Amino acid sequence: MDLNLNSQFESGNSPLPDFIRNSSSQRSTSSIQSIYSKTSGGHAVREVGFELGSKPSVRHGSRGADSERFSSSYKEINDQDARLVYINDPEKTNGKFEFARNSIRTGKYSILTFLPRNLFEQFHRVAYIYFLAIAILNQLPQLAVFGRGASILPLAIVLFVTAVKDAYEDFRRHRSDKIENNRLAWVFVNDQFQQKKWKDLRVGEIIKVSANESLPSDMVLLSTSDTTGVAYIQTTNLDGESNLKTRYAKQETQMKNPEKEKISGLIKCEKPNRNIYGFQANMEIDGKRVSLGPSNIILRGCELKNTNWALGIAVYAGRETKAMLNNSGAPSKRSRLETKMNQEIIYLSIFLVILCTIVSVCHGVWLRLHKDDLVLMQFYRKKDYSKPKVKDYNYYGWGMEIFFVFLMSVIVFQIMIPISLYISMELVRVGQAYFMIRDDRMLDEASNSRFQCRALNINEDLGQIKYVFSDKTGTLTENKMEFHCASIGGVDYSGGKALAEDEQTGYLARVDGQVFRPKMKVKVDPELLSLSKQKQTDEGRHVHDFFIALAACNTIVPLTVETSDPALKLIDYQGESPDEQALVYAAAAYGFMLIERTSGHIVIDIQGEKQRYNVLGLHEFDSDRKRMSVILGCPDNTFKVFVKGADTTMFSVIDQSLNSNVVKATEDHLHFYSSKGLRTLVVGMRDLSASEFEQWQSSYEKASTALMGRASLLRKVAYNIENSLSILGASAIEDKLQQGVPEAIESLRNAGIKVWVLTGDKQETAISIGHSSKLLTSKMTQIVVNNISKESCKKSLEDALLMCKKLTIASDATGGGSGSRMTEIALTIDGTSLVHILDTELEEQLFEVASKCTVVLCCRVAPLQKAGIVALMKNRANEMTLAIGDGANDVSMIQMADVGIGISGQEGRQAVMASDFAMGQFRFLVPLLLVHGHWNYQRMSYMILYNFYRNSVFVLVLFWYTLFTSFTLTTAITDWSSMLYSVIYTSFPTIVVGILDKDLSRTTLLRYPQLYGTGQRQESYNAKLFWVTILDTLWQSIAAFFVPLIAYWGSDVDGSSIGDLWTIAVVIMVNLHLAMDVFRWYWITHAAIWGSIVATFICVMVIDALPSLPGYWAFFHIAGTELFWACLLGITIAALVPRFVVKILIQYFGPDDIQIAREAEKVENSRESRDAEIEMNPIFHPPRR
């Protein structure tokens, strides 16, 4: 391990190799980093995830892909790419280019465009086009098989239902648009502020926003009520983060008041884009050129907080605002089941073509054989004698007749392709989603967030997951940072005691008779606490400096909150990084309370003494340096630089010769902390001499006002100042495991799901989290791969592979039947090695090793590498993958995996926005996969097979009849019945069963996670089942068709009557078939199944009560004969007996796990009628910490 750390230090000293610069992966600081890049995003590396809509880059090794973007963010804005906004001059601004108005339209349609656009969108589905083509074919007089109305009806119904649904949704959108557009804002017009509707706002206008109002458009801040030009905004509507963010007005504009003096100027900014964390612009005002960044813009949808008013100039309006540009839905994925299903649909199409070919060829043969008879044959009458000139009537020659018959048979057999299946599947998924959302076991009570289904078409994939890729921070852990312990000056202070019982012991600051108290309490180490109060000793000074660094070196804003006690005020530290918050709270607890922060100075209450520090400069965090620094002018007129950052980059700038003992001790402590799963930061400082300070100040000022390449200049300045630091110490922050994580992982593992953890954290942290979350157990053999070159990677992979093989052989030899589990192997691999492995030929080896391992931990991986690993397993293993994460750095992985799950946690909402499903806690994965996933998969598989069956059985009955009509596609079943068959007669039960049926109860599924294997092994839907179903279909259609045929052969039965018999027989048979397979009978199931049969009878009666149809009263005649009922009974029995027998035999003599579990459920229920609720496999040893 040491070797590894050292090797990374080395790389830190040398000019940084690309991968480190771009990987931005160090988890201990990654949240800081990602958040920093939010505030100062234009200059920091932006992670891929931020570009929400764009596809992740193709390369998954982290080299290359990012660096281009890196450099591009420094580019000056070209004139042709820029948008020119003249301040307070909307006419001129909008004169040349018509910028978008501020009215928004989320509605898709208007009244005029609704019909064409909606139809156009609906016909994007191939199935509908097929449907339409057939309906059109049917309109040709030669091919008119069905009546005009009957042929269009089903398509019309489907289109109509969808259109109504769309129209309603759109209506709601229009209504909310209208409300939004008619909100009022104060706009500066004609030298005074007037109220204007939001929709009338234009780019270039000055807008005044008061506290707690939402912003009507994206605006560049001009001035605020705060003298320093700070404005606080809340971005909940934009990204879900509820903490306050600071935005600044430029000093150049802060002092101006438009009501007193005219403001004019020009803002040159980027074209509208969807990056909510980036903004680049220049402002020319009073002849000066000022540069604007993301901290100067406030976005539509945010709310102004803690600021009385703010003036801004609209730069993007309406649909061009970043909020609107980001308003896109989840990516659409297609479920694996559906992909498989489409394959089988191709088989069905082939089958359809075969049927049609048989019919048309036979028809041709028949025509040939009766060539000479056709003229006189009463039922053919080839010639038309009624006209003076005798000619062929409706006969176009032999070849054409065959062709026409082929087309006609396509029309007649069209429902072989189960078009209604697509609609049913959608409805079923909506129903399933409803029950998943309403599941109280997936309700996060802490944040009161329900499960969210963002993608509606991959529900059933949840039942087939083989790999789970999980992020660590915020996913396995709570991402609620808590200061745990520190190492200061080489001494470890980790005796943190539990909170003192007495509330008063928390540190209080008294200012002007008022008491300030930090909002959150932190447990303190008594020894450290007493040390922090001494100022004289060396140790005391060290501690003092350490805590000053914690309190000062951050971007936290203290907010005072009134309490019920007027003398007591709470201090709430608002900031974008939970780590920083934790550190500031910790400093406060030890008596270094940050009380005030403005852009120029901070006030720290040190042991009751208020001290003012001037903040002379702040080098913000970037993922390149992985540290931040602040230059303070202290009250004693000295200048100090405080730096805090990740250990890898900090040790390279710390002067190790200064006190090497301390450095060594700190390193050991760091090692110890991270092995306990703590997140560590190293803090250092340096006193600046006056000359050093001046030198720094001049270069800092030059850099920060530079117009070209400002960020890189600033970075250079930072590099210069951040060196030869003396070490102060290291802090350790605890990120607690979420509730139920070890149990959940155990359950998932038992279910045969491989859980991989991909984290940006250090290897030690990752391993320790792995232990505490039961991912790693002491029985496992661990393989670690961390190398810095390709060759060594190759070697260690080969070794690993060898070891795997050895272990497997060994366990085979010993473990035969002894009942012991196979030796489990855990692989730990780090991001550096992955750089050399991904996208190279070593991938294959990694895959081989990884697929033999039970657990894989990847540490220090960059976001793109996460996606790369997911892609590796997804493409090579051909297994279903699921990625779960909460942060922006997980977005690419979430989008890459077959199923992406976002944790709606602390780190904003990017992950949720990119995900297919979102939930509050990691442990909900267990009910989601094992229960809902299993159900959904089982239901959907059955539904697809059943739909194939029910449509084919009907088509086959039609087909058999065709053989007895000299192949002319007459249907005994009326047009209406054959059209209503899949829409009304048989559709409801399958939908109801698809939504409600449960093969096993929740309790059983959670008790035996192994049952999840059915989905992984694709037991409910596979090619074998498909063909068995087709065979069954064949038999059932034969029974349904031939029993009446033979029974009525040579009788005086007419076509309509026997058609009614066939209709009803098929409907009863199909519904009983379903009834036979239903596991749980709810009243709705009863209603749907028996109701469908009744509905069929009613429909047939209604159709036969229309005197204009040839089949008038046929049903009432045939239903009056006993033979009809005898046939019905005979068909049902003969058709279903084989299936029934096979089913019973398999269930009894070769039961699968599900069947046994189901029996156990029933047997147990009757044995012990208690309703035991078993949540998960309980684990009794508490997680190691």
Next chain:
Amino acid sequence: MNSNSPSTSAGGPGSADSTAPRRNSKRPKYSRFTQQELPACKPILTPKWVVEIIDRYETDCVPLDSRNDKVGFIQSPQDKTCHRNLTVPKRMKRPIYVYYQLDNFYQNHRRYVKSRSDQQLRNPGDEGDTSACEPEDTAHGMPIVPCGLIAWSLFNDTYNFTRNDQLVTINKTGISWKSDRDHKFGKNVYPRNFQNNTLVGGAHLVANKSLSEQEDLIVWMRTAALPTFRKLYGKIEVDLQAGDVINVELQNNYNTYSFDGKKKLVLSTTSWLGGKNDFLGIAYLVVGGLCFFLSLVFTIIYLVKPRKLGDPSYLSWNRNPGGH
């Protein structure tokens, strides 16, 4: 099985009493229920065989010298009377249904089935609604009523039965569906322009009888479902005794020779399951026997090799540990 219609007892004690003067007021009111005289079905299981006489005549009724050119014979205007003798094998109880049976006649052919106009049959105003009826839609420029191939090809063989030189009357009323007569074929729609084209397909209709009374047409226009079908010709309302010889004088007019169709005359009684067809009975026996056999096999296997229901030790991961 035989079921008689409810019988009302005419000469019961109740009716005797009702004529007597009402003197005794204590006498309870007469009730059929208390007297156990409610109307009732009286089913008696009686095996009832369907007796069928089938006579195929399409070849026999062509004179020997014309048998080479049957189509020519049938198209020629010569006399086509033909005599057939049928022997009754068993006693046939009335009503005896007289059918003609056609084989290989595709009344369900697409061209044929569609060639009709239900509007026109029902409503005198819709006389011109003949678009579906081609090529039998118009004759001499006027619409045909009833139009279409189905009506045009109306069956036109006729039968006369004599037994012992006595005419056996065939009742030809009520052979069609009442629903058709009442609602499908108009009472004020009369045939017009029918069979006026060059090619005569079949029977002529009586010009001054409304369509709803032309029962042969109504029967014919209920197009058969299958290529082998029977159509009801009439009913014989007398019993026929075993050994009776029935002489049939038939007019063999209908052209089935052009498509090798068979023509049969059928006399049949009926049972509750309709005509003579043993299939369903056999099918039931076979399926029933099969089910019985299967249940037997199942029971035996169950007894030989029982399995405890819901025993978790059968679960796959409990059977072969380690592998899942």
